Amino acid sequence: MFNSLTLTIESIGSVVVRRIESAGRLGTFLAQIVSRLWGHKFPLGETIKQLHFVGARTVPLILISGLFTGMVIALQFYDTLIRFGSVELLGAAVAMSLIRELGPVMAALMVIARVGSATCAEIGIMRNEQQFDALDCMAIDSYHYIMLPRLIAALIAVPLLTALFDVFGIGGGYIVGVLIHGVSEGAYLTGMADTIVWNDVLMGLIKSTLFGGVILWISLAKGFYLHIEQKNAGAEGVSQATTNAVVLSAVLMLFVDYIVSSLMI
């Protein structure tokens, strides 16, 4: 009886300790990367390579998902607004929801799916093959050489991807609202311009920059600490770490989303 009670308390304690350790690892990992900004040559070539991977190669996916998101929002809002006879609000509704909320979140989810998972798996396999130990042996700073370019690339690329998503979403809304359902073009475009203020655009940009940071931070850290956090460091460990990275970065991204929204509204 007493023994089982001790065991229960022990297991609760070990879970809490592990969580706190994991949070601490994530924090020091980020601090290590950020500290490489000073006193080192900026890794420009690597950053451009990562911009290509994170940014340019995600563009087709962003364009297609942006277009369809815009089209479906326009369709739903059209169907709702027509019941109140205020279809002229369509442009404002589409642009407002895209720029403030859906653009940053959907673009970030696309980046998690395409970039976060790939990065975590890549880093995890590098850890498995002891490539980080090899880099250490050659006195190459892996935080500086591997991590920093990826984080910087995400901070630059994700806001730009989000802006492309917004523009294509607005275009998709235009196709459905104006071309298919015959909402007046002037109402759609001026409605948008009258409603959206700089603060809305700024909120979208701040959100997406933070999302980009969160996604790559979590994905890199989960891959890098594979050998500490996973029981089996083999293929199973990589798959487990990738799943963890995707889930944690998506949840943390939505949490940051709420915090930024509540601070800026």
Place this chain on the structure above:
Amino acid sequence: MKRMNLNFIVGLFIIAGMAAVAYLSVTIAGVSGYSKDNYQLVAKFSNSSGLKKGAFIEIAGVKVGKVTNIVLDKEAFESVATFTFDDDVALSEDTIASIRTAGILGDKFVKISPGATDEMLSSGDEIIETESSISIEELVSKYMFNSDDKS
């Protein structure tokens, strides 16, 4: 050659992204680097409920300026609104400023009815003639209390 190609694609991506940001900020959010020359007038209202900073000022339905500040006059307990007009809009002294609502549920805006005298208002002057916001609740309660008195 490979390197060249990569840089080119990344450059293209950055330019496209920047263009999208510029489109969102300039065309849709209406941010522009230069601002038209403008001047300020103040107006006092007994009630400016619902009027917000940034609300439009219209003459005959055309936007000519914005409400830039609303504060309380602590002695007279009146609302003091500062209006910023485009410089090319000249108003005479007997201009009337009234707070109106766009549609039934729309935002409050300021409607300016131009006057006819030759005396023009210059920056910092006060628009004397104002009409406050109309509150439906107040109208209803006035009606109810009046009918109570009669019965």
